[in-house]
Amino acid sequence: MKRLVAAFVGAGLSSALLAQSAPPPARRAATPAGPAAAQASVAVPDETTAIVNGRVFTVSGPPLERGTVLIRGRKIAAVGANVAVPAGAKVVDAAGKIVTPGLIESATQIGIVEIPSGAEGTDDQSSTDKDLSAAFNVVDSFNGDSTVIPVTRVEGITRAVVAPSSTGHVLLGQGALFDLTGAQVPDSIVKAPVAMFANLGEAGAASAGGSRASAMLRLREALQDALDFSRNRIAWSNAQRRPYARGRMDMEALVPVVRGELPIAINANRASDLLAAMRLADEFHLKLILLGAIEGWRVTSELAAKKIPVVVKPLTDIPSFDGLGATLENPARLARGGVTLVLSSFDTHNARNLRQEAGNAIAYGLDRDAALRAVTLEPARVWGVADRLGTLDAGKDADVVVWSGDPFELTTGPEHVFIAGREMSKDTRQRQLFEKYRVIR
Amino acid sequence: MPNAYESTYKPLPSRTTLIRNATILTANGPVIEHGSILLQNGKIGAVGQTVTAPADALVIEASGKWITPGVIDTHSHIGVYAAPGVESLSDGNEATSPNTAEVSAEHSIWPQDPQFGLALAGGVTTMQILPGSANLFGGRGVTVKNVPSRTAEGMKFPGAPYSLKMACGENPKRVYGSRNTSPQTRMGNVAGYRRAWQAAAEYRDNLRRWKNAGSDPDKRPPRNLQLETLAGVLDGEILVHNHCYRADEMVTMINLAREFGYKITSFHHAVEAYKIRDLLVESNICASMWADWWGFKLEAYDGVRENIALVDQAKGCAIVHSDDANGIQRLNQEAAKALRAGLEAGFKIERADAVRWFTINPARALAIDKLTGSLEAGKNADVVIWTGDPFSVYSRAERVFIDGALIYDRTDPNRQPHRDFETGLLPAGGAR
Numbered sequence: 001m002k003r004l005v006a007a008f009v010g011a012g013l014s015s016a017l018l019a020q021s022a023p024p025p026a027r028r029a030a031t032p033a034g035p036a037a038a039q040a041s042v043a044v045p046d047e048t049t050a051i052v053n054g055r056v057f058t059v060s061g062p063p064l065e066r067g068t069v070l071i072r073g074r075k076i077a078a079v080g081a082n083v084a085v086p087a088g089a090k091v092v093d094a095a096g097k098i099v100t101p102g103l104i105e106s107a108t109q110i111g112i113v114e115i116p117s118g119a120e121g122t123d124d125q126s127s128t129d130k131d132l133s134a135a136f137n138v139v140d141s142f143n144g145d146s147t148v149i150p151v152t153r154v155e156g157i158t159r160a161v162v163a164p165s166s167t168g169h170v171l172l173g174q175g176a177l178f179d180l181t182g183a184q185v186p187d188s189i190v191k192a193p194v195a196m197f198a199n200l201g202e203a204g205a206a207s208a209g210g211s212r213a214s215a216m217l218r219l220r221e222a223l224q225d226a227l228d229f230s231r232n233r234i235a236w237s238n239a240q241r242r243p244y245a246r247g248r249m250d251m252e253a254l255v256p257v258v259r260g261e262l263p264i265a266i267n268a269n270r271a272s273d274l275l276a277a278m279r280l281a282d283e284f285h286l287k288l289i290l291l292g293a294i295e296g297w298r299v300t301s302e303l304a305a306k307k308i309p310v311v312v313k314p315l316t317d318i319p320s321f322d323g324l325g326a327t328l329e330n331p332a333r334l335a336r337g338g339v340t341l342v343l344s345s346f347d348t349h350n351a352r353n354l355r356q357e358a359g360n361a362i363a364y365g366l367d368r369d370a371a372l373r374a375v376t377l378e379p380a381r382v383w384g385v386a387d388r389l390g391t392l393d394a395g396k397d398a399d400v401v402v403w404s405g406d407p408f409e410l411t412t413g414p415e416h417v418f419i420a421g422r423e424m425s426k427d428t429r430q431r432q433l434f435e436k437y438r439v440i441r
Numbered sequence: 442m443p444n445a446y447e448s449t450y451k452p453l454p455s456r457t458t459l460i461r462n463a464t465i466l467t468a469n470g471p472v473i474e475h476g477s478i479l480l481q482n483g484k485i486g487a488v489g490q491t492v493t494a495p496a497d498a499l500v501i502e503a504s505g506k507w508i509t510p511g512v513i514d515t516h517s518h519i520g521v522y523a524a525p526g527v528e529s530l531s532d533g534n535e536a537t538s539p540n541t542a543e544v545s546a547e548h549s550i551w552p553q554d555p556q557f558g559l560a561l562a563g564g565v566t567t568m569q570i571l572p573g574s575a576n577l578f579g580g581r582g583v584t585v586k587n588v589p590s591r592t593a594e595g596m597k598f599p600g601a602p603y604s605l606k607m608a609c610g611e612n613p614k615r616v617y618g619s620r621n622t623s624p625q626t627r628m629g630n631v632a633g634y635r636r637a638w639q640a641a642a643e644y645r646d647n648l649r650r651w652k653n654a655g656s657d658p659d660k661r662p663p664r665n666l667q668l669e670t671l672a673g674v675l676d677g678e679i680l681v682h683n684h685c686y687r688a689d690e691m692v693t694m695i696n697l698a699r700e701f702g703y704k705i706t707s708f709h710h711a712v713e714a715y716k717i718r719d720l721l722v723e724s725n726i727c728a729s730m731w732a733d734w735w736g737f738k739l740e741a742y743d744g745v746r747e748n749i750a751l752v753d754q755a756k757g758c759a760i761v762h763s764d765d766a767n768g769i770q771r772l773n774q775e776a777a778k779a780l781r782a783g784l785e786a787g788f789k790i791e792r793a794d795a796v797r798w799f800t801i802n803p804a805r806a807l808a809i810d811k812l813t814g815s816l817e818a819g820k821n822a823d824v825v826i827w828t829g830d831p832f833s834v835y836s837r838a839e840r841v842f843i844d845g846a847l848i849y850d851r852t853d854p855n856r857q858p859h860r861d862f863e864t865g866l867l868p869a870g871g872a873r
Contacts, residue, residue: 117738118611148736271868298868318766319555320525325868349736356774359834410777410834413785430735434745434786437715 046073049423050085051402051416054094059101059377060391069099071398074421079392092416094402100372101392102158102399102419103407104379106311106344107291108351110152110160111142111178111188116348125165127173134222134257135249136173138162139192144184148349150428153180155352156407156414158399159190161383163197163265170204170219171246172197174253175265177383181419194383195265195289196257201273202322216276221245223284226254263287263384265311269294269323278306289382292346294323297330300337309340309382314361331374332365342382343374359408371408397421446547448597450586455845457481459494460826463503466796468510469815478508480822483845488816501840507831509796510816511566511823511843513803514769515682515729516709516762519557520550520570520585520593524766524862530554534573535580539617539624540637542605543666544580546570550593553860556766561587561849561858563770564825564838567598569807574608574684575616577624577633581670582606582682584807586843589858601809604706605674607634609685609694610740631693638701641671648672680706680808682729686740688716695724707806709762710734712744718755727758727806731768732775732782749776749798750783750790760806761798772799777832792832821845 049071056067058079068083069076085091114122124141142162152160163175176192199207204215225244229251235241244251256262266277269292278299281288290296293310296303303310312334317326327333335341343358345351358371366374380390388397398421405412417424458480465476467488479486479494487493494500521533532549535541550570560568565587572579584601585593609630618625624633647662654660673679681698685691685708698705707727708714712735714721714728721728730752735744745751753759761776763769780795804814813821822845829836841849850856 115736115739115742118615119739295868315767315771317559317770318524318526319863319867321527324525324866350733353733356778356834360771360774363835363837408834410774411781411784411832413781430745433743434715434747434751437745437751438786440716440719 047421048072048077048086048089049092049418049421050083050089051092051094051099051400052085054097054099054402056099056392057372058392059373060393067099069392069400071400071418071421074397076392076394076396076398076400078394092402097415098403098405098407099392100156100401100403100407101376101390102401102417103156103354103375104383104389105152105157105160105351105354106342106379106383107163107346108160108344109162109165109348110148110180110351111144111146111162112138112164113348114143114146114148127164127167130168131247132173133167133169133171133246133250134173134196134253135247136164136167137176137193137253138164138174139176139185139189142176142178142185142188144182144188147429148351149180149182150425151349151430152352153417153419153424154414154426154428155355156401156403156417157351157354158401158417158419159389160351161194161379163195166207168207170199170208170215171222171250171254172199177385179419181422181424190388191383191385193262195263196254197265197267197291199267200277201268201270203267212273212276216280219280220283222250222254223258223286226251226258227284230255230258257286258284260285260287263289263382265289265291267291271295271298271325274299275302278302278308281306281308293334294320294330295325296339297327297333297337298325300334300339303334304338307340309342309378310334311342311344311379311382313346314343314357314364328360328364331361331371335366335370335374340378340382341370341374342379343371355408356410359410362408446545446594446597448599449592449594450588450590450597450599452483452844453588453846453848455480455483455822455842455847457486457495457498458501458842458845458847459492459498460501460503460508460824463506463508463826464830465508465816466793466831467816468797468800469817470793472791472793476508478816478824480824480842480845483822485816485818485820485822485824487818501826503826505829506839507827507829507836508816509564509773509825509827509831510800510814511825511841512564512772512799513807513814514560514565514568514763514772514799515707515727515760515803515806516764517560517568517570517766517769518573518764519560519568519766519769520552520554521546521572522766523551523554524556534575536573536575536616539576539613539633540578540667541572541576541580542578542637542668542670544572545583545603546572546581547583547593547597550583550585550596552590552593552596553862555860555863557587557589558858558860558863559766560769561841562838562851564773564827564831564841565769566823566825566841566843567804567807567809567813568769569604569682571604571606571682574606574612577608577613577630578637578671579606579608581679584809588843588848589860598809600812601807602678602680603670603673604680604682604807605670607681607683607694609683609690610687611738612684627690631697634697635700637671638675638697638703641668641675642701644668645672645675674703675701677704680806682707682709682806684709686710686712688713691717692720695720695726706808707758707760710741710764712741712748714757715745715748715751716743718752718757721752722755722757725758727760727802728752729760729762729803729806731764732761732778746778746782747786749779750786750788753783753790753794753798754788758802758805759798760802762803773827773831773836774834775799777834780832792830795832
């Protein structure tokens, strides 16, 4: 574990190490003292919890009308209508409740920004260091003590893909998937990196001299250099290659991308930009994920044919020149067109409203099951962790939420949230403030 | 003197309409199950369990549907920060001086902003369009009806007073402090307000003296548009709407208002209203709040989801506002989240109470509550039919009436007003 931490810090050759899922974190016998709100309740290893009588949406199969989810230690031990509850198990009666997998937020800055304006030292989401881009790694600034983490997980979100915001280059750097237990790196890492992030379209142009064309060129240039670097590392070390436009650390970070091992998540919205991103992916054999995709519904057949997943924010309907075709029906139309669909809040402090986003997608035509999949199993697949997360199945990490009712409704809420088998505290800094002022003295 | 920019609004054609069998939240009493409402001559004719209607009335069967007053937002920048959000349409902050009380949002409103139509699809019938919060005194705000019009004047709510947008805290001190001009600090903010109010008081006194001496046209004190707006506040004709986050700063503003003898109508954003809800009630000041925005700057760091419910429980004037062209489309959903927070805190709040947060309470803050904001006989027929419980994420505004005229019908593409900007620019099939 120590060695891994050191590798994060010395970013240079870390990509190979980071490309693998982090090993399961060591159980912490006791959590050291810290802000109360950030502390999750600490479970005894191998404690067994049985959530019984709930309406269980496994996501992998049809819902169980009165099912049991058995949690042992970090994992789901069994799910079914006729699961025996072992003696000594802690029992959660979920009669009349809904049980789902924990929700996954797919594009946020949770943990890398606390207060984005006027509070120096709390904002690590962006860098203006012009010599850095692809190498930028959110793992190096993730803060498990962020007050945003408990505020988010009490709304049933158990994992989040944290992405960099901007670097002054079309390449933004490496995002990672974290659990929202409040643990620090490396324990909180589920997978790092999960993707290389980049901007095309209007945002890309803004960081490349003002034109979409120059944004595309800068991205292509970095990928060409990285390809050359990946094939000629030794010659490069011996100064026998042409100079590259980006530095050594950026080249290192791009190697798994040009090898097709690490996805590249490209932010683009206009139909023409989505098609351009797809052409680029073909040219370099990239594993492409599209973020934003406001006009995704206009290119569904291309997205479906190439099996390109899209991550969209449902509540997007205000026309911009980057997306004149914005419509609340975008998720429904994409899903109907056979596109792999992931829903995201694209928010940080209110990433907790992910389920409101999903509920509105349903209101505008998305199938209910597809909506639940789009915040559980589909993101788990797209980010490459479906072997561990995304459904309620034996053997998976026990991220389980017991809801007071329909998870997408506005007047319901989570009653129990488990992350990797541990029930999370409902405490947040906001709750403490409310309690402090419940009565004015 | 007469107002050259007077409202030219005329209600659109309407017909006598009876809506039957709906669940009605009147914002003025308990829920009415299987109720009816009659819209006649642009007004609400009657509302109740049984309503008699003329034989020629159009009858709408609304079984399973819900009815509320038209949604009212006290804080919008639609039209002044129009879509698409580009530099050419950035008309909300005259950030060239900390005091621009002489500007008026009505002179920035672009009636072709497509966001008006999106807000209408969310049931919004009335909104206050405010200048931004870069300045201590941002300028005048205006209340408009959400109707298609070629002009801003054609949208202005007849009889609604002007407002003055003021701003506390981080924004003015950041905008001007970063230019090394005043204000650079919160104390600089307050000095700026006091300087302006003192000048306004003197301006008003000079005008009074001139009037009392016979209003000799040759001796009239020179007209000053900036001071004229501030004097309008001191005379009680213009309402103060004050952007302010922190509890202690709101109290400073209450003290400032007392020093110069004016009234604050509503604090806006008021993220810490819950900490001073007793003082807000004591001073009869509304709080226009978000359901859950927090943390995007330090003065918003102490946001709690119970904010609206706590102000409501203290018998305060609790308002859910948007300050956002997305949020305005779903103020009912924002209220639903605030309702949930209140219920989970153990408060007894009914939907019939929470509906007031986006109807009659904002009407009160805009001083139009005698005309609209609740479903009572004689009031303007500003009415929304929802597909279901407006506190459900799945419900949507189905039909929207303004002064009795059916302005929006989700089931009829010909009753969904589009702005010029959308014409010929939206991809086919892109109807929102």
